[in-house]
Amino acid sequence: MHTVMLMHSSKISFLALLLLLSYLGHSQTYFANGSARSLGNGCYKLTDAADWQLGSVWYADKLDLKKDFDLEFDLNFGTKDDGADGIVFVMQTLGNKALGVAGGGIGFEGFSPSLGVEFDDWDNTNFGDLSSDHIAIFKNGSVDHKSNNALTDPVSALANSGNIEDGQNHLVRITWNASLKLFEVWFDCVKRQSITLDIENTIFKGENLVYWGFTSATGGSNNNHVVCLRDDILTQDTFYVCQGEKIELNTRESDNNDYVWTPNLYLSDNTLQNPICSSTVPITYFVNYTDKCGNKLTDTIHVGVVNKPDLGDLEDISLCADEKLNLNIDNEYGTVLWNGRSRESFELLNYEGTLSIKSSNSCGADSTDLEVSVIDCTCDLWFPNVFTPNKDGLNDEFGPVDICSNLKEYNLSVYNRWGEKVFEANDLSEFWDGSRNKKQSVDGVYFWVAKWIGSVNGQEVETLVSGSLDLIR
Ligand SMILES: [Ca+2]
Ligand SMILES: [Ca+2]
Ligand SMILES: [Ca+2]
Numbered sequence: 001m002h003t004v005m006l007m008h009s010s011k012i013s014f015l016a017l018l019l020l021l022s023y024l025g026h027s028q029t030y031f032a033n034g035s036a037r038s039l040g041n042g043c044y045k046l047t048d049a050a051d052w053q054l055g056s057v058w059y060a061d062k063l064d065l066k067k068d069f070d071l072e073f074d075l076n077f078g079t080k081d082d083g084a085d086g087i088v089f090v091m092q093t094l095g096n097k098a099l100g101v102a103g104g105g106i107g108f109e110g111f112s113p114s115l116g117v118e119f120d121d122w123d124n125t126n127f128g129d130l131s132s133d134h135i136a137i138f139k140n141g142s143v144d145h146k147s148n149n150a151l152t153d154p155v156s157a158l159a160n161s162g163n164i165e166d167g168q169n170h171l172v173r174i175t176w177n178a179s180l181k182l183f184e185v186w187f188d189c190v191k192r193q194s195i196t197l198d199i200e201n202t203i204f205k206g207e208n209l210v211y212w213g214f215t216s217a218t219g220g221s222n223n224n225h226v227v228c229l230r231d232d233i234l235t236q237d238t239f240y241v242c243q244g245e246k247i248e249l250n251t252r253e254s255d256n257n258d259y260v261w262t263p264n265l266y267l268s269d270n271t272l273q274n275p276i277c278s279s280t281v282p283i284t285y286f287v288n289y290t291d292k293c294g295n296k297l298t299d300t301i302h303v304g305v306v307n308k309p310d311l312g313d314l315e316d317i318s319l320c321a322d323e324k325l326n327l328n329i330d331n332e333y334g335t336v337l338w339n340g341r342s343r344e345s346f347e348l349l350n351y352e353g354t355l356s357i358k359s360s361n362s363c364g365a366d367s368t369d370l371e372v373s374v375i376d377c378t379c380d381l382w383f384p385n386v387f388t389p390n391k392d393g394l395n396d397e398f399g400p401v402d403i404c405s406n407l408k409e410y411n412l413s414v415y416n417r418w419g420e421k422v423f424e425a426n427d428l429s430e431f432w433d434g435s436r437n438k439k440q441s442v443d444g445v446y447f448w449v450a451k452w453i454g455s456v457n458g459q460e461v462e463t464l465v466s467g468s469l470d471l472i473r
Contacts, residue, residue, distance in 0.1 A: 029060045030213070030229065031096040034107075043228040046087060046107075046216035049078060054107050057227060058096035058213035061234075065200040065208045069176045071233055072252065072292070074169035077121055077133075078223025081163045084122035085217050086133075087225050088143075089174060091115045091199070091210045100215055105143055107215030112140040113203050117174065117185055117193065119157060121165050122221060130154045132161040135185060135192050139203050152195055157187050165223055171292055189293035238302040242363035243280060250274045251287045251299050259289045261301075279303050308364035309334065311357055316370050317348065320377030320405055322458030324349045327357075334361025350374055379404035379454020379461065386470040389434030398423075398448075398469060399431035406455035414448045414469070422446065434471055443471055 032038055036046045036055030047053035063069055075087050088108040092098060092115075100110035104124040108116045120143065121133040128145035134154040142149035157164045164170060173186040176199075185193040200208045216225040232250050241247040251259070251273060261270040266279035273289075285301045309331065319325055328345040329336045337358040338346040346355070351372050358367035381400035388395045399412070407428065414423040414432055422441055423432040434441055449466040 029231075031058045031060065033057070033097055034099045036216075039226065041228070042230055043226055044214075046214060046225040046227060047218050047222065049080070049083070049218075049222050049224045051218055051220060051222050052102050053216075053218040053222065054099060054102040055217070055225075056090075056099050056107055056213060056215045057229075058098065058211050059229075059233075060096060062209040063091065063212045063234075065176070065204070065210060066178055068178050070173070070235060070252075071175070071212075072171065072173045073230075073233065074226075074228040075119060075172050076167070076169050076224070076226040076228075077119070077165045078225060079165065079167040080221075080223050081165050082221060083165050083223030084219055084221035086118060086120040086122065087214055087216045087227065088119070089117040089172070089212070090215055091212045093204060093207055093210055096211055096213070098211070100141065100217070102217040103219035105141070105217065107217040108138070108143060109141050111215075113205065114141055115139055115151075115183075115199055115203055116141070116143075116215075118143055119164070119172075119187075120154070121163075121223070122219075130156060132156040133158070133164040135187060137183070137185070137193055137195055151197065152193055155192050157192065159190060169228065173293075186293075237300060238304060239277070240304045240306050241277060241279065243305055243307045245363075246276050246278045247303070248274050249277050249285070249301055249303070251289065251301065252291055252297070254289045255292050256290055259287055261285050261287050277303055279305065281305060306333075306361065306363045309359035309361060309366040311359060311366045311368040314357065314368050314370055317355075317372045318375050318405075319348055319351075319372070320455055320458050321350060321374050323377070323406070323455060324458075327355075329357070329359055331359050331361060334359065348372060375405065377405035377455055377457050379407060379452070379456055379463070381450060381452060381463075381465070383448065383450060383465070383467055384469075385467060386472060387434070388472050389440075390473045397431035397433050399425070400428065400450065402428055404452075404454050408453040408455065408460060410450075410452045412448060412450045414446050416441070416446055417444065434473075440473075441471060443473055445469070446471055 032044055034055040035053040036044050036057050039045055044057045046055040085104055085106045088106045090108055092111045100107040106118055116138045118136050123129045123131045127143055135157050136154035137151040139149050139151055145154055170188055175184050181196050181198050183195050184191060204210060214227045235252055239247055239249055259271055259273050261267055261275060264270040266277055268276035282305055283303050287299045289297060291297050325348045326345050335342050339356050352374050355370045355372050380403045383400050387398045410428055412425045413421055416422050422436040446469045448469055451464045453460055453462045
């Protein structure tokens, strides 16, 4: 009985049901509003080449400013050098249906709180615009370079101040280093803006989860405005796979499509951008490739393994009256329901009846019903005063008969008549077979001392007993 109890509590503490998830089987989508519409292949037309258009596209999931991000996308500003008004990359907290104001505000006007990176191709002299197509960072829906919402000075989009309304796709990269609070913008592979700012606290008043996307508008002049985004634009550095299943990994796009993942373990093909991983153990990969700007990079990708909840080791529980047991099942990214209610743990104290447990996470769920009973507890050990270690199968070993519900500690020592210790046990399963140093001990009288701590109705009680023993072969 006592061994069942001890095993029971150790099994519970070993139940580490590590759970994670959020990205498993996740497919990412965008919301297009106003004049914006999907062109397929991840491209959205924000405005047509018509006057007074207004569009926005928002990613379905929020960005977390507590984490780094690295976004890469193509912008196309149309074919008319004298067109208007441009495109703004926006972070905001108004939702994924939000739409701003048309005209020189480039669809960004009207969002507050917000952060915007304008790619402005129309010179509004009242806003202090550069005459060339330019990039600047703003907050709170303003595009006025003279206002205190201007977070940076404008710089020309191209270093040579050239025209970006050339019908070509322009590669834009926006990165955020959460620990350095560093926000940077690249245009056609050249860094054009950089700002160090606690965006979460100074703009969003402590909110770290923000919507992100793009706005565009036309006014009395116009252009086609298109943004092309990958559906996996939020590149991850950690993937989670359910134990025994597979997951598609992914890294940044490359023009020459030349990737090498190391170590080449558990991967369908270590030269793909997106190999299938079937690891059953946590593993870290390094991926070598050349990015779209020709930089040779090495990305680090971690794969975590998530176990499906398994409550199969749980057994019915018997507790002594007034004995407490705190049941705890780790499930960090899932939930554990105790009798239908979500709690961290469940304390048993004089509880009798069925205890229903359900543990679930995104890899699966398991449930079990335990019968919990309260028993009268004693802890007594009885020792015989004679034994006959002659291997006839009868009384060949010396040790206790136990009636103990919950033994905490145990020691038995046996001495010969000269006071030499001939045997010692610290576990109830160890009995004396009458030998010492592999030699048979002689017939005669021996002495034993036994000490144990057991639970008697919730109280720990220590007992010390001694006696003599006849060894007869
Ligand atoms: Ca232009
Ligand atoms: Ca402008
Ligand atoms: Ca401007």
